[in-house]
Structures are given as C-alpha cells and as structure tokens.
Amino acid sequence: MVTAVSRYKLRSELDIACKLPIHSERDSGRDDVSTRSLEPPPERAAGAMAATKGRTQMEVGVDGVAVITVCNPPVNSLSVDVLLSLRENYGEALRRNDVKAIVVTGKGGKFSGGFDITSFGGVQGGKIEQPKVGYISIDILTDTLEAATKPLVAAIDGLALGGGLEVAMACHARISTPTAQLGLPELQLGIIPGFGGTQRLPRLVELTKSLEMMLLSKPIKGEEAHQLGLVDSLLSSDDLVHTARRWALDICELKRPWIKSLYKTDKLEPLGEAREILKFARAQARRQAANLEHPLVCIDAIEEGIVSGPRAGLWKVFNSTCGLLFSDTCKNLLHVFFSQRATSKVPGATDLGLTPRKITKVAILGGGLMGSGIATAMILSNYPVLLKESRVRKGKMTEERYEKALSLVTGVLDYERFKDVDLVIEAVIENVKLKQQIFADLEKYCHSHCVLATNTSTIDLNLIGEKTKSKDRIVGAHFFSPAHVMRLLEIVRTQHTSPQVVVDLLDVGNKIKKTPIVVGNCTGFAVNRMFFPYTQSALLFVDLGMDVYKIDRACTKFGMPMGPFRLADLVGFGVAVATGMQYLENFQERVYKSMLIPLMMEDKRTGEASRKGFYKYEDKRKATPDPEIMEYIEKSRSMAGVKPDTELLKLSEKDIVSMVFFLVINEACRVLDEGIAVKASDLDIASIFGMGFPPYRGGIMFWADFIGAKYIHDKLEEWAKRYGDFFKPCSYLAERAAKGIPLTRFPSSASASGRLRLLALCLRLCASPSSSHVSGER
Numbered sequence: 100m101v102t103a104v105s106r107y108k109l110r111s112e113l114d115i116a117c118k119l120p121i122h123s124e125r126d127s128g129r130d131d132v133s134t135r136s137l138e139p140p141p142e143r144a145a146g147a148m149a150a151t152k153g154r155t156q157m158e159v160g161v162d163g164v165a166v167i168t169v170c171n172p173p174v175n176s177l178s179v180d181v182l183l184s185l186r187e188n189y190g191e192a193l194r195r196n197d198v199k200a201i202v203v204t205g206k207g208g209k210f211s212g213g214f215d216i217t218s219f220g221g222v223q224g225g226k227i228e229q230p231k232v233g234y235i236s237i238d239i240l241t242d243t244l245e246a247a248t249k250p251l252v253a254a255i256d257g258l259a260l261g262g263g264l265e266v267a268m269a270c271h272a273r274i275s276t277p278t279a280q281l282g283l284p285e286l287q288l289g290i291i292p293g294f295g296g297t298q299r300l301p302r303l304v305e306l307t308k309s310l311e312m313m314l315l316s317k318p319i320k321g322e323e324a325h326q327l328g329l330v331d332s333l334l335s336s337d338d339l340v341h342t343a344r345r346w347a348l349d350i351c352e353l354k355r356p357w358i359k360s361l362y363k364t365d366k367l368e369p370l371g372e373a374r375e376i377l378k379f380a381r382a383q384a385r386r387q388a389a390n391l392e393h394p395l396v397c398i399d400a401i402e403e404g405i406v407s408g409p410r411a412g413l414w415k416v417f418n419s420t421c422g423l424l425f426s427d428t429c430k431n432l433l434h435v436f437f438s439q440r441a442t443s444k445v446p447g448a449t450d451l452g453l454t455p456r457k458i459t460k461v462a463i464l465g466g467g468l469m470g471s472g473i474a475t476a477m478i479l480s481n482y483p484v485l486l487k488e489s490r491v492r493k494g495k496m497t498e499e500r501y502e503k504a505l506s507l508v509t510g511v512l513d514y515e516r517f518k519d520v521d522l523v524i525e526a527v528i529e530n531v532k533l534k535q536q537i538f539a540d541l542e543k544y545c546h547s548h549c550v551l552a553t554n555t556s557t558i559d560l561n562l563i564g565e566k567t568k569s570k571d572r573i574v575g576a577h578f579f580s581p582a583h584v585m586r587l588l589e590i591v592r593t594q595h596t597s598p599q600v601v602v603d604l605l606d607v608g609n610k611i612k613k614t615p616i617v618v619g620n621c622t623g624f625a626v627n628r629m630f631f632p633y634t635q636s637a638l639l640f641v642d643l644g645m646d647v648y649k650i651d652r653a654c655t656k657f658g659m660p661m662g663p664f665r666l667a668d669l670v671g672f673g674v675a676v677a678t679g680m681q682y683l684e685n686f687q688e689r690v691y692k693s694m695l696i697p698l699m700m701e702d703k704r705t706g707e708a709s710r711k712g713f714y715k716y717e718d719k720r721k722a723t724p725d726p727e728i729m730e731y732i733e734k735s736r737s738m739a740g741v742k743p744d745t746e747l748l749k750l751s752e753k754d755i756v757s758m759v760f761f762l763v764i765n766e767a768c769r770v771l772d773e774g775i776a777v778k779a780s781d782l783d784i785a786s787i788f789g790m791g792f793p794p795y796r797g798g799i800m801f802w803a804d805f806i807g808a809k810y811i812h813d814k815l816e817e818w819a820k821r822y823g824d825f826f827k828p829c830s831y832l833a834e835r836a837a838k839g840i841p842l843t844r845f846p847s848s849a850s851a852s853g854r855l856r857l858l859a860l861c862l863r864l865c866a867s868p869s870s871s872h873v874s875g876e877r
C-alpha cells in the first residue's frame with residue numbers, strides 16, 4: 100500500500116487541470132438495454148444540435164465488420180452531433196444481420212481529441228442547451244455501446260483524449276499505435292472526465308496510475324498504455340483497422356475475451372488500500388492546488404465508484420459536478436486553452452501566407468546557464484547545435500537518449516563553422532557593446548539568410564543591431580530560465596524584422612515545444628516589463644512598514660509559485676540590480692529606488708546562490724525566513740526617509756495582492772497601448788508561462804477584467820494620492836475605466852494612438868523592402 104501511495108505524486112497547480120458538460124435532474128426511469136430504442140432521441144434530450152458539428156461514417160465489409168469512423172476535423176472532437184451520429188450508426192450496425200462486430204476509429208490518423216471544447220462557451224453562455232444528465236455517459240456509452248450484443252473494438256491512432264478515450268474505454272477491446280497519446284486531461288479545463296473515465300480508467304490501469312493521469316492531465320503513449328493494460332495490442336497505423344476487425348471477429352468467435360471495463364474489478368486495490376491512496380491524493384491536491392475544487396470532486400467521484408459501485412460513481416459525477424462547467428475556474432482555463440493556441444496567429448506575420456523555412460542547424464553563442472539551457476531545448480527536439488561549451492545534464496533522460504542528444508552538440512571556439520547554420524541564438528551576458536560586436540561578426544561569418552536572434556531579456560534590439568546592415572534578420576528569442584523547462588518563448592520583432600524571420604522562429608518555437616508569443620521591441624519587452632512592478636511595489640511596501648514574508652505569503656496563497664522576495668532570491672540580486680538599471684534609464688518615473696537590495700549585496704547577501712537573501716537556505720532549496728534581514732530593512736527605511744504607514748499594516752492578504760498586481764496590470768495596459776503586445780490574451784499567456792500567474796485565474800488581463808477596470812483605476816488613483824505617482828493609472832486604463840470598456844478588448848477599441856502604432860508596425864513589416872531579402876527558399 101505504501102508503495103502504491105508513494106508512487107503517486109502531484110506536480111503543481113499549473114498541471115492540475117479539471118468537469119463535464121452534462122447536467123440537470125437525475126433520470127430515475129432507467130430502462131433495460133435490450134428494450135431500449137436506438138433511434139436518435141428527441142432534440143430536447145440531445146441539446147441544441149444546430150450549434151454542434153461533425154458526424155461519424157459507417158462502412159460494412161464483406162467480413163461482417165462495420166467500421167464506424169469519427170469525422171470532425173481538426174481533432175475529431177466529439178460534438179453532440181458526432182455522438183448522436185455514432186449512436187445512430189451503432190444502432191444500425193446492431194440491427195443489421197450482415198454485421199457481426201464493430202470497429203470504431205477516427206479519420207485522418209486521429210481517434211479523437213475529446214468532447215468539443217468550442218461548445219463549452221455556448222453552454223456557459225446559455226446559447227447551447229446541454230444534453231440531459233447521463234444521456235451520453237449512461238444511455239449511449241454504457242447502456243448502448245458497452246452493453247450491446249455485438250463486440251466493439253477501438254482502433255486508436257494519433258490521439259484518444261478526454262471523451263475520446265472514454266469512448267474507447269467503453270469498447271470491448273482497444274488496439275493502438277505505439278505513439279498514440281491516451282489521456283484524460285479534462286482537469287486542465289476545470290472539469291472532470293464526464294463520460295465514465297473516472298470509473299473505467301482505475302479499473303483498467305489501477306488506481307494510482309489513473310489518479311496521476313487525471314489529476315496531472317498527463318497523457319501516456321500507446322506503448323505505456325499497452326504495458327498498463329489500457330490497450331490490448333500495439334500495431335502500426337497501416338495495420339491498425341485491419342487488425343481491429345480481426346480482433347472484433349475473434350471476440351465474436353469467443354477466441355478473445357469480451358470485456359466490459361466498467362465492471363472489471365481485478366485491478367482495483369482492496370477497499371482499505373484504495374481509501375488510503377485516495378486520502379493521500381486528496382491531501383496532495385489540497386496542499387498543491389489549495390484554490391481548486393475540481394481535483395477533489397474528481398477524487399470523490401472515483402471513491403464513490405470504488406465504494407458503492409461504478410454506476411453510483413457515474414451518478415456522483417453528474418450530481419456533484421454540475422457546477423464545475425459554470426465555474427470561474429473552468430471559464431478561466433478555457434480562456435487559457437484558446438489563448439495559448441491564438442499566440443501563433445500573429446498579424447503582419449502569420450497572415451501573409453509565408454511558409455516557415457527549414458532550419459537545419461542552429462548555433463548558440465554563450466555556454467552559460469541560458470546558453471546551455473537553450474542548447475538542451477534544441478537538441479531534445481533533434482536540432483544539431485554548435486556551442487562553445489555545454490552543460491547538458493542527464494537528468495531524467497535514459498542513457499540512450501542522453502547520448503543521442505549529446506551527439507547533436509558540437510563545441511566550437513570560433514565562427515568558422517557558422518557559415519552553414521540557419522539560426523544563431525546569442526546568449527551571452529547583458530552587455531550592449533559585447534552584443535553589438537557579436538552581431539557585427541555574425542553578419543560577416545553567417546550566410547545571408549541566417550536568422551540572427553538574441554536572448555537578451557531587456558536590451559533594446561535596435562541597439563544590439565546598430566552596427567549591422569542585417570536589421571531585417573535580427574529578432575529576439577527570449578527564453579526563460581531554465582530554458583529547457585520553461586514553456587514560454589518571447590519572440591521580439593523590431594520595425595525592421597522581416598515577417599519571414601518571425602514565421603521561421605514561430606516554427607522553431609513550436610518544434611521545441613514552447614508556447615511562443617510575438618511582441619514588439621522596447622526595454623524589457625512584454626514579460627519582464629509587465630512584471631517589473633511585481634518586485635518594485637513589494638519593495639516600496641517594505642519601506643512603508645510591511646513584512647517581507649507577509650507579502651510573499653499573500654502572493655503564494657493567491658496562487659503564484661513564489662512571492663516577489665522569494666523570486667528575487669531565486670533570480671539573484673545581481674540580475675535584479677542590472678535589470679533595475681535598464682528600467683531606471685528608460686522608465687525613471689516608474690522605478691522605486693529602494694536601497695534594500697544594494698544594502699544586502701554590500702554584505703555579500705545576494706540571493707539563493709549565496710545561501711542568503713531575503714530568506715536563508717541552509718538545506719538545499721528550502722527557504723527559511725531570516726530575522727537578520729530586519730537590520731537591512733531598518734537601514735533602508737531610514738535612507739528612504741519614510742515612516743511606517745499604519746493603514747498599510749492593517750491590510751488583508753487580499754488587499755496586499757491587489758496592491759502588488761494592480762501595478763502589474765497598469766504596466767500591462769501600457770504594453771498593450773503601445774502595441775508591444777498585439778492582443779491582451781498574449782499577455783495572459785505570458786503571465787502564466789513566464790511568471791507563473793495561476794492559470795485558473797485566466798491570466799493577468801483576463802483576471803483584471805474580472806475585477807473591473809474602474810475598480811482597479813480608482814484604487815490606483817487612491818494609492819497615487821497617498822503614496823505618490825508610482826501608482827498613477829495610465830491613460831489606457833483611465834480611458835477604459837471611464838467608458839466602461841473591458842481592458843481585454845483590443846485593438847478594436849484601443850486608444851487611437853495605440854491602434855495607430857500597431858497599424859504602423861504591421862504595415863512596416865508587410866512593406867519592408869528587405870523582407871524579400873530573407874524570404875527566398877534555401
């Protein structure tokens with residue numbers, strides 16, 4: 100039991116996703132399968148079909164097998180239309196005397212990406228009626244498909260996610276390709292598996308593994324699914340359907356078992372052990388996702404099924420989770436899902452019909468922390484890399500993968516071998532002169548189509564490229580540390596950067612599994628600029644008497660992975676000061692000149708690396724509050740000449756969060772208004788993947804609109820009067836607050852200046868005479 104418990108680990112709130120689009124009254128009049136009509140039910144029961152799409156197709160072969168194929172591109176999602184069509188085809192297959200067995204599969208190499216997520220918004224907004232409770236999960240999947248008298252086999256290629264896997268698990272056997280992805284990632288959307296996944300998955304793969312797959316929204320590959328017993332056989336795509344047909348006939352002929360996974364019990368742990376595992380999972384979920392309800396709802400539904408039987412479990416799913424689909428968490432996570440996909444739709448770049456050029460070889464300049472992290476990200480996606488030095492660590496890789504990855508790196512000492520690289524990423528220290536020299540050299544040594552990228556986190560790109568003629572090829576590729584782990588890639592384009600270069604880098608970003616956002620050029624770009632006030636405001640509050648640890652605690656309770664002071668320790672005070680200098684030069688009026696960090700640095704207290712910062716680090720990365728910092732705080736307060744503010748000391752944790760984040764929102768508004776970001780949702784994604792803003796709050800701008808522009812504006816005005824212009828709301832925020840326009844509505848109703856700037860940037864990009872220079876095929 101202990102082993103089973105310890106095998107189960109939750110990662111983080113960011114991973115915890117979550118419930119299902121089904122609700123209403125419990126239908127007590129259940130009729131027996133054998134007497135149930137298989138005709139499509141009345142429209143009322145099925146929901147508003149006009150808003151749904153897709154279908155299934157059926158072909159019956161001479162072997163007596165009906166193959167039903169889900170057709171709903173791009174991912175064969177299960178709209179209500181698809182499910183009704185499936186039921187209709189299935190009913191026909193059951194009625195026809197020439198059909199002995201049935202295979203279900205997906206068109207175009209994808210089984211199904213799950214329930215149609217695009218319909219969730221309609222349901223939440225009351226525009227689409229939901230299917231009656233239990234209709235899909237019990238009436239269609241359990242009492243029609245699983246209970247029927249002809250065997251049904253799923254042939255899985257590509258993806259079987261969410262509702263897709265739930266349909267497959269209701270089949271009597273599953274055949275898959277080794278690389279297919281199988282999973283129940285519903286929690287990442289704020290819902291829980293609603294088509295029986297909470298009941299069938301534990302019965303197929305054991306409780307511990309099923310909890311991991313559901314609570315972490317973590318799909319597994321066909322190969323692992325086979326080892327676990329989730330799929331019965333592995334085949335290549337070419338043989339998949341053929342073998343599935345044979346398998347279905349074998350079941351008919353009693354040569355293979357006919358398994359109804361809902362009623363399997365052999366993999367379930369004894370009740371006492373199962374309860375211990377669930378108790379452990381609950382405690383983990385409470386600790387790591389304290390603000391989320393749906394992981395607990397999911398665990399409750401699984402437990403009900405184990406304790407009272409799977410049908411009771413299915414009803415628990417409906418009864419206890421109706422509200423999840425309408426929760427703010429679900430709405431916020433859906434926004435994140437669609438916003439993440441929208442980051443690769445970039446005006447003035449991806450709408451010009453350009454095809455990304457092939458990047459075959461990459462060079463990285465600088466083998467420090469960032470350079471080696473970027474190199475690792477590249478080689479893990481099979482890009483050969485030229486690098487001066489490498490710190491690729493084995494970590495969790497297998498020996499074979501590690502060796503293969505390392506074989507892709509070549510160490511070099513000069514630029515001689517740069518002549519055939521297609522992309523260079525400079526990742527040396529933040530020194531303008533050094534970077535200028537490097538780019539001038541790159542222009543000499545690299546071929547004329549090579550993309551020249553810099554990983555600078557703050558320096559204006561025009562300054563870096565000042566000494567070159569290749570301004571159209573210069574672009575920012577800002578990775579976040581650790582570069583092979585953090586998902587965000589900030590692609591920075593200047594007014595000279597060619598759209599082709601942006602499209603090329605977007606493609607590389609996708610290939611190395613990053614979420615790229617394309618932003619304009621300025622000091623700090625979008626992400627660092629937006630989050631600079633996070634630490635700034637915190638430093639001001641400390642001078643005004645607030646406790647360092649109280650601020651950090653308020654931020655982590657809100658859902659940030661760490662508060663501003665713990666973050667400063669992690670980043671290191673050296674970096675914090677260097678970044679601060681850049682801001683001081685460019686946005687002087689918005690920098691709070693606290694002496695706290697410089698005072699600590701004088702005593703070689705520089706953050707986690709020196710084992711002492713705002714916290715002390717005696718035991719590896721464990722941060723412990725350090726009473727010694729009071730000495731520095733007192734000095735800083737006396738140098739600032741401010742008196743502790745008694746009102747500030749009375750603030751609740753919620754108010755502290757507002758004071759820290761309203762300044763972040765204010766800066767994000769400027770970033771939007773200046774056209775640095777093209778859409779508010781890009782800033783949401785940037786805040787989540789770059790800064791760890793809690794995804795279940797939808798991202799910084801989505802959350803801001805939830806609070807309301809007027810409220811934020813008025814609070815900032817109030818604080819500006821009390822604490823100075825540092826808090827002054829920007830014109831974008833003021834205008835929206837006055838007119839009652841959401842902050843996220845952009846650019847259609849952005850300020851005229853912002854619109855014009857954005858338009859000018861797009862036009863410059865499209866009309867750039869130099870864009871032809873780089874757009875030729877290599």
Ligand SMILES: C[C@H](O)CC(=O)SCCNC(=O)CCNC(=O)[C@H](O)C(C)(C)COP(=O)(O)OP(=O)(O)OC[C@H]1O[C@@H](n2cnc3c(N)ncnc32)[C@H](O)[C@@H]1OP(=O)(O)O
Nearest residue numbers: 174176212213214215216217260261262284292293294440
């Ligand atoms: C009842 C059930 O329990 C409830 C459910 O099933 S809820 C749904 C559960 N399924 C999921 O969460 C899967 C969500 N989708 C994904 O993770 C990924 O899209 C994927 C792995 C399927 C494909 O990834 P990838 O190949 O990188 O393509 P990606 O860009 O993400 O998606 C392609 C398009 O399909 C759309 N799409 C993906 N999954 C979808 C779904 N389930 N419904 C509707 N559209 C979907 C995307 O929005 C995108 O549309 P766009 O081109 O207009 O932007």
